[in-house]
Amino acid sequence: MSLKDAHFHQITTVDGTTAGTPFVDQYDTSINSDVVSMAKYNKCYFIYYWGTNAGTAGTETLTVIPCDDADASNTTTAIPFRYKYITQPDTNAAWVAASTVTTEAAVSGMTIIEVNADDLPLVSGVKYEYVKLASAETVNGAKLGGIIIIMDEPRYAQDVSETVTS
Amino acid sequence: MSLKDAHFVLLAGVTGTTIGTPLADSMQGGVISDTVSLVKYHTAYFCLLLGARTGSTAAPVCTIVPISSVGGTTTTAIPFEYKLIATPDTNAAWVQASTYTVVTGNSQAVIFRVAAENLPLVSGVKYEYCYLNLTEPANDPQVGACLIIMDDARYAEDTTDIVTS
Numbered sequence: 368m369s370l371k372d373a374h375f376h377q378i379t380t381v382d383g384t385t386a387g388t389p390f391v392d393q394y395d396t397s398i399n400s401d402v403v404s405m406a407k408y409n410k411c412y413f414i415y416y417w418g419t420n421a422g423t424a425g426t427e428t429l430t431v432i433p434c435d436d437a438d439a440s441n442t443t444t445a446i447p448f449r450y451k452y453i454t455q456p457d458t459n460a461a462w463v464a465a466s467t468v469t470t471e472a473a474v475s476g477m478t479i480i481e482v483n484a485d486d487l488p489l490v491s492g493v494k495y496e497y498v499k500l501a502s503a504e505t506v507n508g509a510k511l512g513g514i515i516i517i518m519d520e521p522r523y524a525q526d527v528s529e530t531v532t533s
Numbered sequence: 534m535s536l537k538d539a540h541f542v543l544l545a546g547v548t549g550t551t552i553g554t555p556l557a558d559s560m561q562g563g564v565i566s567d568t569v570s571l572v573k574y575h576t577a578y579f580c581l582l583l584g585a586r587t588g589s590t591a592a593p594v595c596t597i598v599p600i601s602s603v604g605g606t607t608t609t610a611i612p613f614e615y616k617l618i619a620t621p622d623t624n625a626a627w628v629q630a631s632t633y634t635v636v637t638g639n640s641q642a643v644i645f646r647v648a649a650e651n652l653p654l655v656s657g658v659k660y661e662y663c664y665l666n667l668t669e670p671a672n673d674p675q676v677g678a679c680l681i682i683m684d685d686a687r688y689a690e691d692t693t694d695i696v697t698s
Contacts, residue, residue: 369535369576369684369685370535370536370539370576370578370682370684370685371576371627371646371684373536374622374624375580375616375618375622375624375642375644376618376621376622377582377618377620377621377622377640377641377642378620378621378622379584379620379621379639379640380584387620387621387640388582388583388584388585388620388639388640388676389555389559389582389583389584389676389677389678390555390584390585390676391557401621401622403622410535410536410537412536414541414680416543416554416555416678416680417554417555418545418546418553418554418555418556418678419554419555451541453541453542453543455543455544455545455553455554456542456543456544456545456553456567456695456697457540457541457542457543457544457567457569457681457695457696457697458695459540459541459692459693459695460692461691461692462537462691474545475543475545475553475554476543477541477543477680479541481536481537511554511555511556511557511676512555513555513582513584513678515580515582515642515680516622517536519535519536519537520535520536526626526627527624527625527626528624530621530622530623530624531622532621532622
């Protein structure tokens with residue numbers, strides 16, 4: 368299946384709590400993406416992008432956290448993923464397997480995080496089917512940035528896809 | 534193929550000229566996205582990502598413009614499909630159109646899907662490049678960005694070639 372069968376997600380940013388729509392100093396201190404369900408998708412892509420970066424030095428460390436529900440009532444150890452860094456406008460690096468990644472210290476950049484449903488853990492017999500991207504600021508950069516999420520490789524195609532946030 | 538074989542484009546936005554990385558007044562006076570080549574891809578997706586908005590009078594109008602090369606000659610806008618995303622993730626069905634007027638409001642995403650089959654032949658020359666064009670009837674600043682995803686690659690590569698030259 369191609370991207371035409373994907374499901375797109377962009378939450379309104381809540382400063383300091385949830386990252387989504389483009390926002391000034393989006394990644395200040397620490398912030399999470401929305402929590403999404405992979406129940407109907409094999410892949411989840413977090414697209415982490417930014418423009419301005421005061422002094423160009425700002426960086427963040429990204430991890431992928433499994434959760435037991437949409438409210439992230441319980442979380443567990445970060446899981447492995449693959450990432451790809453895009454140098455503007457469109458120099459695409461190869462996918463790299465990792466458990467954590469630090470974003471590039473650059474003005475205008477994008478890091479794509481690919482999460483595979485096969486990597487979601489079983490915790491005390493319960494499958495943690497939800498994930499979120501956690502961003503922890505390493506060097507303060509006051510980036511104007513955002514996060515969109517694309518759910519890809521659905522188990523079956525639908526013209527109107529269901530929400531993955533509840 | 535899935536998104537793992539896609540190619541991603543995020544141009545540095547320039548206020549009043551180009552839309553790419555996030556800007557505070559992302560569509561000021563009318564802007565265009567980066568120009569991308571569909572030579573190696575069946576589909577291009579322009580993802581218009583909008584945040585907070587000031588005012589509600591000016592609704593930007595979006596079209597897809599074919600072009601002979603980067604910086605080359607343009608021709609008549611071509612049809613596309615679009616999908617509206619209401620925050621956080623209510624996904625509407627794909628809709629066929631030749632122009633789309635953005636709803637004035639905060640926090641929304643519009644995905645434009647361009648098929649290579651719709652690129653025109655002009656005087657015997659295939660216009661293999663295109664860009665997203667946005668006109669702004671009146672100035673209503675809105676934080677926004679546009680990223681482009683080239684999908685349905687003709688063949689998969691681990692490291693993809695650039696599509697912007």
